[in-house]
Amino acid sequence: MKPAFETACVIGLGYIGLPTAAIIASRGVSVIGVDVNKRAVDLIKKGQIHIVEPDLDTLVNGAVATGKLKATTEPARADVFIVAVPTPFTDGNKPDLKYVRAAAEAIAPVLEKDNLVIIESTSPVGTTEQVSGWLAELRDDLTFPHQAGEEADICLAYSPERVLPGRILIELVRNDRVVGGMTPRCAERAAQLYRMIIEGECFVTTARTAELVKLSENAFRDVNIAFANELSMICDRLDLDVWEVAELANRHPRVEILKPGPGVGGHCIAVDPWFIVDSAPEEATLIRTARNVNDAKPGRIVANVLEACERFAQPRIVCLGLSYKADIDDLRESPAVEIVRRIAESATDIAAVEPNVTELPDALAETGVKLVDLDDALDTADIVVLLTDHREFKAIDRKSLAGKTVFDTRGIWR
Numbered sequence: 001m002k003p004a005f006e007t008a009c010v011i012g013l014g015y016i017g018l019p020t021a022a023i024i025a026s027r028g029v030s031v032i033g034v035d036v037n038k039r040a041v042d043l044i045k046k047g048q049i050h051i052v053e054p055d056l057d058t059l060v061n062g063a064v065a066t067g068k069l070k071a072t073t074e075p076a077r078a079d080v081f082i083v084a085v086p087t088p089f090t091d092g093n094k095p096d097l098k099y100v101r102a103a104a105e106a107i108a109p110v111l112e113k114d115n116l117v118i119i120e121s122t123s124p125v126g127t128t129e130q131v132s133g134w135l136a137e138l139r140d141d142l143t144f145p146h147q148a149g150e151e152a153d154i155c156l157a158y159s160p161e162r163v164l165p166g167r168i169l170i171e172l173v174r175n176d177r178v179v180g181g182m183t184p185r186c187a188e189r190a191a192q193l194y195r196m197i198i199e200g201e202c203f204v205t206t207a208r209t210a211e212l213v214k215l216s217e218n219a220f221r222d223v224n225i226a227f228a229n230e231l232s233m234i235c236d237r238l239d240l241d242v243w244e245v246a247e248l249a250n251r252h253p254r255v256e257i258l259k260p261g262p263g264v265g266g267h268c269i270a271v272d273p274w275f276i277v278d279s280a281p282e283e284a285t286l287i288r289t290a291r292n293v294n295d296a297k298p299g300r301i302v303a304n305v306l307e308a309c310e311r312f313a314q315p316r317i318v319c320l321g322l323s324y325k326a327d328i329d330d331l332r333e334s335p336a337v338e339i340v341r342r343i344a345e346s347a348t349d350i351a352a353v354e355p356n357v358t359e360l361p362d363a364l365a366e367t368g369v370k371l372v373d374l375d376d377a378l379d380t381a382d383i384v385v386l387l388t389d390h391r392e393f394k395a396i397d398r399k400s401l402a403g404k405t406v407f408d409t410r411g412i413w414r
């Protein structure tokens with residue numbers, strides 16, 4: 001029997017799209033991976049990758065070598081289209097769907113009757129219906145689910161990714177998947193695709209429910225991290241050790257306080273809750289407050305570091321870590337970058353250590369901050385600010401910190 005999906009086209013070859021494309025290709029489907037970033041496309045064509053993620057290089061290399069994965073800058077016809085492009089937010093914390101819209105515009109010319117379009121990008125509730133509307137404007141020769149329901153020529157579904165950077169290939173296959181369709185048939189067809197590639201269960205629902213499920217997962221985590229961050233500020237005020245307080249409270253069988261830190265980063269948890277706030281501003285008070293608590297944390301750390309600077313004539317400050325969490329190279333929405341940038345507004349001698357990148361991000365380019373190796377950095381430091389709990393920093397011999405003013409925002413050197 002002919003397989004349901006012989007060809008797939010994945011739009012966006014970033015942290016989600018590239019692993020997804022490679023895994024689908026590894027299941028024997030011919031995959032066209034599309035990205036506007038020509039450098040990324042050229043690297044993938046050679047079987048290489050442009051991001052840091054364990055084992056992804058081997059998988060992509062294998063998929064390209066067998067011819068099952070081809071990278072290009074333009075979509076081509078396929079049985080299923082998967083949209084995995086970023087959904088940033090604007091300055092006013094409003095969702096910006098420009099990349100999703102551009103993806104819809106790119107696939108519209110190659111769409112054919114019986115195609116399935118799946119949105120994976122984290123999106124505000126109603127986005128899948130919106131994409132259906134955009135596609136219908138561009139292709140009046142085809143019918144779409146918002147017009148023709150189950151009889152539509154094209155099926156549209158929403159299925160959020162929920163993988164953790166650093167464990168993407170494992171979680172992409174093992175995690176359960178929520179699959180929301182604009183109609184039950186759309187959902188069932190999308191579930192059919194995911195059942196080919198995942199070991200977890202597929203839970204079928206509507207597109208709107210699936211959109212809110214994704215946002216709720218990340219808002220839930222943000223609220224819980226905000227609790228930990230607020231507790232850390234309370235402990236600062238009361239001169240108590242937040243790590244000890246949390247550790248002891250967590251001995252209660254129904255308490256699980258997360259870890260405080262320098263703030264919440266990454267392109268998901270620091271962004272997605274705003275999509276809920278934007279859709280239901282009067283109701284989403286806790287979610288909005290949690291965002292504000294987490295966003296206030298970098299400012300607290302900057303203030304504490306600058307206060308410590310006053311005890312030195314010209315302190316040398318070493319900031320350890322720029323990525324938003326441990327052992328990855330992702331600097332997006334990183335509180336560490338923000339903290340270093342703001343310290344550099346008031347202090348002059350600042351070095352940053354980030355073992356996972358080779359150059360400073362644009363936000364630090366004109367600040368005078370130097371990117372240095374760990375070995376060179378610690379000897380001469382007066383103030384050490386630990387911002388990311390990379391394995392290299394956990395391995396630091398505590399003796400090398402003796403006599404220095406240390407801000408351990410992750411609690412790794414307790």
Ligand code: SAJ
Nearest residue numbers: 162163164217218221258259261264265266268269324325
């Ligand atoms: N953080 C803390 N304290 C904690 C846990 C995390 O300060 O106890 C900070 C991290 O340092 C980081 C930020 O929160 O700055 C987010 O890190 P994370 O590991 O919690 O999550 P992400 O952003 O890497 O991935 C999240 C995951 N969502 C949930 O766990 C609910 C992942 O499953 C999603 O797929 C991903 O967002 C996404 O793409 O949406």
